[in-house]
Amino acid sequence: MFSTLSPGALGLDLDHSRAVDLAAAHGFGGVDPDLAHFRTLGPSGTAEHAAEVREKGLQWGMAGLPVPLDAPAAEFRQALVDLPAALELLKAAGVTRVGTWIRPMHQELDHRQNWRLHQGRISLVAALLEDAGIRLGLEYIGPKTLWSTQRFPFIHSLREARELIAETGAGNVGLILDSYHWHTAGEDAAQLDGLTDAEIVSVDLNDARADRELDEQQDLDRRLPFDTGVIDLDGFLRAVTAAGYTGPVKIEPFMASLAERPVDEVLTEISGLLDRAITVGADAARER
16 A cells, blocks of 8 residues: 545645645655646646656556546536547556546436446446556445435445446456445445455545444545544454555545645645554554
């Protein structure tokens, strides 16, 4: 695992160049790529920028997938038309991971209809990504307070996400594992047994509020890792380490208060928490 600065996940409004400099200054191992910034550079400029990022000792984390999997048909088709230009830039940068989340409910499509929609679209997108040497990460969303808000609940557990990925038949599709969704889905470390590095594209770390029951937790109201101890982060990290995971790990707390503090202060804290998490995983590996 390597620690990754993801400004958007922290609610920090940083332009990409500054984010790269701050990631290096605060000891992160990586930084999330910014496709919008790459578009301003073009393919050759993006390749030069990527070389500069590597010179600072940083790896790329995960970019967002520029294709909305559950969009109306016309919007999805247009995104596919635009995708090759985006892939050219991501390939020029050396980015190997993109990700998106699976909307865990739908007002009109029942579970089977939504499953078929996602299975077909993921298979199609994954094939285009594979040609560019890019893996696709899918994140399931755990809180009941979200998936129960529309008529038809959809994928909101690790088991379902793995089944969908398997049914796409794509070898370059895996999981975005978020400790918050893992916890709010009512899962434990045993359910992570058997995962491999090839199945995990990215990892997110968070804690949960201590004054809410499991089914009361809100998707956009989390806590920093190790803050409350509600989530078994030690067990989560031991399982991820046992999987042999080598990719990016970031913090995604959706806490507006972070943006109200000095940026350097926030990043010092975030970097320290990620170092602690990676140490927990390394210690677990040595104990095996």
